[in-house]
Amino acid sequence: MRGARIVSAAESPRTLRAMARSTVAMDTVVTATVVSARAEVEVEQALERALAWFGVVERACSRFDPGSELVRLCRRPGVAVPVGPLLFEALGLALQVAEASGGAFDPTIGAALRESRVNVPLMMTC
Secondary structure, three states, X not given: OOOOOOOOOOOOOOOOEEEEEEEEEOOEEEXXXXXXXXXXXXXXXXXXXXHHHHHHHHHHHOOOOOOOHHHHHHOOOOOOOOOOHHHHHHHHHHHHHHHHOOOOOOXXXXXXXXXXXXXOOHHHHO
């Protein structure tokens, strides 16, 4: 539904305004846009919360951050390692997609990427 807008009875198209904020997360530029008639401070807080979520995901799932949960997990192959619910769900989904794609999507290629030296965040190559 990209581009679709639902407008409440209290909002008219004349009172709506768009606000956007961007950040760099997960090696890309992430932009969140809100179209609302709510107070600017309320929208700003919502945008900040939304963008902060990308930091949470990055700290759990980044293969480039030595302190991420994913990197800590990968350092212990064959050992049961407790992980948080976010990483657990992300890995579960990745395995489901790998199975559904017949292996075309493969979440286990980290070692091969390191060996082929394709292990540098894209933003570092710019």
